[in-house]
Amino acid sequence: MVLDSASKRPNVVVFFTDQQRWDTTGIHGNPLNLTPNFDRMAQQGTHIYHSFTCQPVCGPARSCLQTGKYATQSGCYRNGIPLPESELTLAHHFKAAGYQTGYIGKWHLADEEPVPVSKRGGYEYWLGSNLLEFTSDTYRTVVYDNDNEPVHLPGYRVDAMTDAAIRFIDGKSSDADPFFLFLSFLEPHHQNHLDDYPPPDGYREPYTGRWIPPDLAALGGSAHQHLGGYFGMVKRLDEALGRLLDALKSLGLDDQTIILFTSDHGNHFKTRNDEYKRSCHDSSIRVPTAITGPGFEGGGQLRSLVSLIDLPPTLLEAAGIAIPEEMQGTSIVPLLRSQNERGQEEVFIQISESQVGRAIRTKRWKYGVTAADKDGWIDASSDRYQDQYLYDLLSDPYELSNLIGLESHHEVTEVLRKRLIRRMVAAGEQEPVFDSAEPWSYGQRQVYIHESES
Template structure:
């Protein structure tokens, strides 16, 4: 293999859970201070329209790793196991001589049929995930899933390959960042000539919405300003404010640790040869439209932060990219930053040219992004349904600011986001917008065919019922 590894940049993914794009100070949220993320948005590339095409943890992560849509990635639903045959972004980096590591929440080992889920050793918080089920990652300090950020266990391999399980000290975000920084430092010392791809995946700001006391002390529920689309219903508003107080505290702790990582890269002399990609797997409704948590196709659920800092940045002129970067695009874009051709199995779009050069024409960007919820948790037997949508849907969001979503055999939502950013007026059944609905319906149908999906859309736009 003739690979000039010395000239390849390093890549770091910082992945957080359930952080919506609107919850950063540079996006105008008055409740939170995120100076380190704000700095990334200024001295890096800010994808202001990035989306989580499937706003649910496991399906997003399967697409993030494989570059394939959830219905084809082997991870269409909550607790679906990633196939051992899946080609992931880590495999691609390893083939090019990179060292790979995954630290933190995994959540694609799933409820495998060969596991006795009643056996406490297979509990998601402490389960040992064997090497062949790690998606090609070599170095490993991870857990399948956990919702207790002050009581978090990770497992790794001992000197002889034996299983090692230990509890993190303190708050998960801090402790996982410690592990990640230790790994980066060791890589720079042991093999300074070998590039690396490392993933830091933390559960916060996912519920239960808690953070260290110093962060929590800065936020009071009564002082939280809600988005305009949270309805004037006392119970919804009180709950949203109470949960958001902890949510914002957790985000500020994330921001602090992003700063730690970037500072350490500078100290080690790696900052000019390392891309840092910060993103979330989906958002959180927090009372908007009377909804909570994720899975929904509204803006608070599907819009995610996606910031990239790296060695190709030449000036401090703010670079905002309006691309609808989706979950399937993250892997091919990351590979593209390193000059690696994505494999044919990846369905996503490579946005790396828009990161490397700000002169790339906007007209070359895809016009829309595909939204889907193949399997809501309420449809899965044996699970306690999460709050959110209880039936499948498919949809699109367009670069010129339209959104159209359909349930099986029925239109559901249509918004003009340019005029109605808080989605207060559903135009799906408005007779004056039939022509626009036909146009968006045709675009959605093209996505379904292109991605080999089997979802059944409403009747054809050529039928009499669609004609104005």
């Protein structure tokens, strides 16, 4: 899409969920019909099939999406570190281009509640909470307005937030200037004080004891306890997406509005560590992502690997706004304009809190390392790492067989190690030393060197 100076730039809405796995969606094979609106959006717009977070925990992931920089670069490498007031966000860039900016929902980039104006990342309209999971409950939604007065929104929390977003859009629909709205839900994140996934009344029972993703079926965790409620929350989110799309259509804005649907990270249901995320596994890092609207209609299924950090430059370029040099991601817009453009062959993941970890994910391989002597709450990075994971996603897509140290896969590990080091340095980290895992052998395993590049 090329915009001339006389054209009104498209409105932009980010529909952002929290802790949503990619395989909650029908277009990724979930058989429960949870996401007909997302599936339709992905089929009619652009479906980013291989979409991954670059930091599988709330605050750091959000810092990446707001700034377009890795969490170690902005300093927000773990939860509880406020976004530096000097960092430029999407709001700053859109506002400078003449957009009206608004934020509704969970922020998680400040260190106080309510969030003062100086820590709102430049958003003009504000109806949010730093930690929505603590200021609200399922049917008691409390957020703060521009004056930091508490606002009680009626209805189930997803509906309450969606109502607020529709009111914002309706209020801007007749304005000459375009708007940029960031709508940030808590769902399907757990309600912390309950350690439960509370859906709307009546939405848990239809999905309890039904289909279970293969990794959860094999590894257990808390899936049998929580999956019914989790799926019920996803269902209501999709209904909210449908309501938002309907509102845009009724206001005549559907052809003028770019909508990005994505999530901050996934959910492994206590199968990879003692909580729900903070691991390199696809259950933690792979998310559902689709974009529709001007420039993205009929884009089809994009099979290149795309990181959360690639989405800020994508939105800016799609709106005709220059991409700042400090952004570390790569816009996908050129991939949609030209068949000859080649997308990324890998994504890079930084892991904090549960460990100081790093990983690289290609279409076939997953290679991860950890710094055993570092504390993920204190240390942002390390100069030394130990091999931790190697998965062959072609034969083991749900990462049930860790191949690290397997002698037949030594050359693959070496190639992936070099690629990971290259990505770490490009992200602004120092070049580390890696310690190899203890070697072991298994007679039926063999891999060829050319397979390491896939």
